[in-house]
Amino acid sequence: MIVRIMGEGQWKLADSHFVELNRLDDELLAEMESGDEDGFRRTLGALLDAVRRLGEPLPDDALEPSELILPAPDAGLDEVRAMLSDDGLIPG
Secondary structure (H helix, E strand, C coil): CEEEECCCEEEECCHHHHHHHHHHHHHHHHHHHHCCHHHHHHHHHHHHHHHHHHCEECCCCCCCCCCEEECCCCCCHHHHHHHCECCECCCC
C-alpha cells in the first residue's frame, strides 16, 4: 500500500504493518475524542514515525496514487478531525 504523509512524501508499506498502524490510529482517535492535546501530538508523531520506519520511501518524482493520506506532523486537532472517518485515519 502507498501511504502519503502530507508535505513530506510517499512510502510503500507491506500490509503486515497495518496492525501496528491501526493500534496507533485507535490511540490517536481516543486522544482526539477526549481532547488530550499532548497525547494527540505524541501519538501522531509515533504514527508518522512508524510509517517512515516501516515503509520504503518512494522517490520524490514518483507519482503513485496514495491509498492512504496521513496529516503533516504539525497538523492541528481540527485539521485531523476533518480527515477522519468512523475508523480513524486508517480504515479497518
